[in-house]
Amino acid sequence: MIENRMYIEGTRGIMIPFVGTALGSACVLLMKNKLNPLVQRALTGFAAGVMVAASIWSLLVPAMEQVQSMGRWAFAPAAAGFWMGILFLLFLDRTVPHLHMNSSKAEGPKTSLKKTTMLVFAVTLHNLPEGMAVGAVYAGWLSGNTGITAMGALALSLGIAIQNFPEGAIISMPLRAEGVSKGRAFFYGVLSGAAEPLGAALTILAASYVVPLLPYLLSFAAGAMVYVTVEELIPEMSQGEHSNVGIILFAAGFSVMMALDVALG
Secondary structure, three states: OHHHHHHHHHHHHHHHHHHHHHHHHOHHHHOOOOOOHHHHHHHHHHHHHHHHHHHHHHHHHHHHHOOHHHHHHHHHHHHHHHHHHHHHHHHHHHHOOEOOOOOOOOEOOOOOOOHHHHHHHHHHHHHHHHHHHHHHHHHHHHHOOOOOOHHHHHHHHHHHHHHHHHHHHHHHHHHHHOOOOHHHHHHHHHHHHOHHHHHHHHHHHHHHHOHHHHHHHHHHHHHHHHHHHHHHHHHHHOOOOOOHHHHHHHHHHHHHHHHHHHHHO
16 A cells, blocks of 8 residues: 555656646747747756756765765766766767757758757757656655655655746747747647656666666766756857856756755755
């Protein structure tokens, strides 16, 4: 009975970030104009701050705490998993055609896909690591012997959901500006967020079979999130004039995620 309740709570937990994306995408149904560039940089900076803080406190630190018996070498699994996450996202970046916001040149292999499709692919690649992060933390909680608490897992889910709200708007509003109807722009925004519960479920499934892999999965997700932040979010928040707003909101997002993890974890 208790185990079933835990799995139900875990299922709810991995859906929270997806709800954040869907609510943010709904902004396109309520707003007439595209996002102001200054507002977009602010929202991107906030999302970047949340992701960096989550990578450290919710993923890398727990990964090292779980292998404290290794003494001075407790960093090794975290470092290995971190680099695997970096290389995995680098591989996807090179093999999946996608187009970042405010960019006129697509990345990845040449393709005849529409611009809107490649924009959605870019955000989907961004969301996949976040889903893996939530899945890895909930896998640790469900295993029952990793020191990860239900509130700690919830803190990460809430933090990702908070930063997913502006991200949902950041994907749906530009699609609307490209001439896509409000309904389709909302659908594409929601669709891009579907990668998160999928990535979370697959990570939980993998960890349930091999619990000793959990430190690697936690740090793998951290590496993937850091890759996305450095490769995509930080450049976007620093574009154009008055880029200080991105830095200020980065610090705000970092602080919010740090507070959530410490207060609830």
